[in-house]
Amino acid sequence: MFSLSAHNTTVRQEIQGGFVTFITMAYILFVNPAILAQAGIPQEQAFFATVLATLVGTLLMGLYANLPIAVAPGMGLNAYFTYTLVIGEKISYASALSVVFVSGIIFLILSLTPLRTRLIEAIPNTLKLAITGGIGLFIASLGLKMSGILTSDEATLIKMGDLTSKEAAITLVGLLLAAALTVRKVKGAILYAILASGILAFITGELKFTGDVLSVPSIPEGLIVWNPLTAVGDVLQYGLFGGVLSFVLVTMFDTTGTMVAVGEQAGLIEKDGSLKNSGKALVSDSSAMVIGAMFGTSPTTAYIESASGVAAGGRTGLTSVTVGLLFAVAAFFGPFVGAISSVPAITAPALILVGAFMLQTLKQMDWDDFADAFTAFIVIAIMPLAGSIATGIAFGFIFYPILKAFQGKRVHGLIYFFGVLFFIQLFFFAH
Structure with missing residues (x-):
C-alpha cells in the first residue's frame, strides 16, 4: 500500500520516523488550546479539535497522498485567529471559525484546480519570507508578554517586566533549556522544555492538578460551524474578507513551502521540481482545515x-499514519494537557522559540534590494507593534508593487489585485 520497497524503507523505519515527528510537534497539543482559550473557546473543546484536525489531516496525508508529512493547527495562524480576528475585530469565536471554514473551502477548491500553482507562483518570495518572519516576531512577542518578561507601558508601549516573578523565571528556564537542546540538535527540544517547565511550575505551586490525568475525549460545544450559508453570512456581516484572504494565502504558501522542503529531504521531488502527489497533499491539508473549523480550531498547515x-x-505515508495514531492516543490525556496549557509560563517558551525558527527564513531575503528590504521591514515591524498579522500582510501587498513599479520592474497582476483588495480592506473596512 505504501510502496515501502520502492522508497527503500521498512516498516520499522517508518514507525520510528513517525514517532520522532510526533515528539517534535506534540507541543502543539499544549500551545494551541492555550492560545485558542484566550479567544473564548473552551479548552477541552480546543484540545479535542486540535487532535481531530491533526488526525484527519495527517491520516489523509499518509493514506491518500502517501507522504511522510504531518498536518496540525499552525503556529501564527492560531495567533492571528485569536488576537486579530476575535480580539482585534471584537467578534465571537464562532464567527472567527466561520472565517476559517470559508477559507478552508476556498483552499480545498483551489487545491483541486491548476489555480493553486498559479497563485503560489504569483506571490514573490519577498512577501512569503517577510510574512513568515513577521509572524515569527509576532508570536515571539506574545510569548514574552504572556510570561511577564515584557509588560505594557504608556510611554514606550512595552517595557521589561519583573524577571524575579515566578512566571518570568519559569519561562526563562524553559526557554534556555529549549534553546540549549535545539543547539545540541535534540529532537523534541520544545516538548522536553515544556515538560521541564511544567515540573518547575508544579514545584513552585503555579501548576496544580485537580482531577484525573486521563479521560475519554469529549466536545462540550459539539459542532460549532456546520452550515456553510451561516459561515458565509458571518464573513459578509462583519466584512471579514481580509481574514479569509489572509488565511488562504498564508496556508497556501506555508503548506507548499513546507511540503517542498520536506519532500526534497525525503527524495520525493519530481524532475520538474514539483512534489509527488502535491495536489493530494493540499487536499489533505485543506480538508483538515475545514474539519478543524467545524469543531473549534484555527487553520491547519503542514509541519516543518x-x-x-x-x-x-x-519516507512514505506510513510515517504520517504513525503520527496520526499517536495523536489519537494523546486525545485521552486531555486533563493533563489542559492543566499544563492553563499556565502561560509553561507554553510561552514554545512560542518564543518557534518565532525564532520562523525568523531564520529571512536569511534568504535579498537585503541589497531596498524595495525588498523595505517591504520586509514594514511587514515585520507592523505585525507585532500593531498586534495584527493581517495588517502586516496588507501593508506588504500594498507597498511591494508600488516600490517595484518605481524600480521599473514588473510584478504579477495578481499582486496588484491583492494590493487593491487589502488597501480597500485596510482603509475602508477596518474597525
Whole structure:
C-alpha cells in the first residue's frame, strides 16, 4: 500500500520516523488550546479539535497522498485567529471559525484546480519570507508578554517586566533549556522544555492538578460551524474578507513551502521540481482545515517538524499514519494537557522559540534590494507593534508593487489585485 520497497524503507523505519515527528510537534497539543482559550473557546473543546484536525489531516496525508508529512493547527495562524480576528475585530469565536471554514473551502477548491500553482507562483518570495518572519516576531512577542518578561507601558508601549516573578523565571528556564537542546540538535527540544517547565511550575505551586490525568475525549460545544450559508453570512456581516484572504494565502504558501522542503529531504521531488502527489497533499491539508473549523480550531498547515521524522528514516505515508495514531492516543490525556496549557509560563517558551525558527527564513531575503528590504521591514515591524498579522500582510501587498513599479520592474497582476483588495480592506473596512 505504501510502496515501502520502492522508497527503500521498512516498516520499522517508518514507525520510528513517525514517532520522532510526533515528539517534535506534540507541543502543539499544549500551545494551541492555550492560545485558542484566550479567544473564548473552551479548552477541552480546543484540545479535542486540535487532535481531530491533526488526525484527519495527517491520516489523509499518509493514506491518500502517501507522504511522510504531518498536518496540525499552525503556529501564527492560531495567533492571528485569536488576537486579530476575535480580539482585534471584537467578534465571537464562532464567527472567527466561520472565517476559517470559508477559507478552508476556498483552499480545498483551489487545491483541486491548476489555480493553486498559479497563485503560489504569483506571490514573490519577498512577501512569503517577510510574512513568515513577521509572524515569527509576532508570536515571539506574545510569548514574552504572556510570561511577564515584557509588560505594557504608556510611554514606550512595552517595557521589561519583573524577571524575579515566578512566571518570568519559569519561562526563562524553559526557554534556555529549549534553546540549549535545539543547539545540541535534540529532537523534541520544545516538548522536553515544556515538560521541564511544567515540573518547575508544579514545584513552585503555579501548576496544580485537580482531577484525573486521563479521560475519554469529549466536545462540550459539539459542532460549532456546520452550515456553510451561516459561515458565509458571518464573513459578509462583519466584512471579514481580509481574514479569509489572509488565511488562504498564508496556508497556501506555508503548506507548499513546507511540503517542498520536506519532500526534497525525503527524495520525493519530481524532475520538474514539483512534489509527488502535491495536489493530494493540499487536499489533505485543506480538508483538515475545514474539519478543524467545524469543531473549534484555527487553520491547519503542514509541519516543518516532519523533517525530523524524515531524518529518522520516514519516507512514505506510513510515517504520517504513525503520527496520526499517536495523536489519537494523546486525545485521552486531555486533563493533563489542559492543566499544563492553563499556565502561560509553561507554553510561552514554545512560542518564543518557534518565532525564532520562523525568523531564520529571512536569511534568504535579498537585503541589497531596498524595495525588498523595505517591504520586509514594514511587514515585520507592523505585525507585532500593531498586534495584527493581517495588517502586516496588507501593508506588504500594498507597498511591494508600488516600490517595484518605481524600480521599473514588473510584478504579477495578481499582486496588484491583492494590493487593491487589502488597501480597500485596510482603509475602508477596518474597525
